[in-house]
Amino acid sequence: MQDTGFVGQETPDTTVEPLFCGQLELSEPTCMMHHMRPIERVAFEGTLTGRRFYGCPVQQSEGVNCGVTEWVDKPWHPILQNFLSRLWDMYHEQNCGRVVDKQKYEKHLTKLKTENDKLCIEYTKLVQDVSKMFDWQDSRVGHMDNQKAVEEEEFEKKKKEVEESARLEVQMEKLKLAKEQRCILQSQADIIKNTRKAKKEVEQERDLLKIEKAKLEHVVNELLSDGHASKEKLEKIKAILDS
Numbered sequence: 001m002q003d004t005g006f007v008g009q010e011t012p013d014t015t016v017e018p019l020f021c022g023q024l025e026l027s028e029p030t031c032m033m034h035h036m037r038p039i040e041r042v043a044f045e046g047t048l049t050g051r052r053f054y055g056c057p058v059q060q061s062e063g064v065n066c067g068v069t070e071w072v073d074k075p076w077h078p079i080l081q082n083f084l085s086r087l088w089d090m091y092h093e094q095n096c097g098r099v100v101d102k103q104k105y106e107k108h109l110t111k112l113k114t115e116n117d118k119l120c121i122e123y124t125k126l127v128q129d130v131s132k133m134f135d136w137q138d139s140r141v142g143h144m145d146n147q148k149a150v151e152e153e154e155f156e157k158k159k160k161e162v163e164e165s166a167r168l169e170v171q172m173e174k175l176k177l178a179k180e181q182r183c184i185l186q187s188q189a190d191i192i193k194n195t196r197k198a199k200k201e202v203e204q205e206r207d208l209l210k211i212e213k214a215k216l217e218h219v220v221n222e223l224l225s226d227g228h229a230s231k232e233k234l235e236k237i238k239a240i241l242d243s
Helices: 078-226 231-242
Strands: 039-043 052-055 068-071
Touching: none
Parallel strands: none
Antiparallel strands: 039 052, 052 068
């Protein structure tokens, strides 16, 4: 706000000053709008900073500004006004930077909060998933134990069945071998018996042949002695008999 020094200009921002405060007891000057005795104030805005004035005691609202009733201090020296202007520019610049930083901080804080909420949701979901996984593993372990017990029982049952089947097969094989051995022994006995019988028959035939040979030799000798038939033929027959 420029320091015009005129009465009636908009009321600037103020600050608390214990040595200059309270309401005037004099009836003049008064607020042109409310016609009430003014109060003592100290400006705290722009080049007006530090200047005392009288202002309306009514609280400013809805854009209504009664303005300065009367200035107590004269306008500051231009050099001081420039200095105050520069100070306020620096203040606004820093304040603007703080606002920007605050906005960035709030934006970053909002982002962090969003990410944190997202992480919390993911963490909660992860905890639930892990809990479900452990529950599933526990149920599966119990199921596997039951299944293992059933499998072991079935294995023992099958083992007994296989052992019984193997025992029966061994007995059957033993019976079969015993039967085969009896058959072999019987066959051997039959072969020996048949062999002896055949040998006996051969011996009997041989004896018969010897008798017949002897008879034939006797006949040939008689024929030779009697001079019958050809001598050469008889010699051949005798040679055959001798062989």
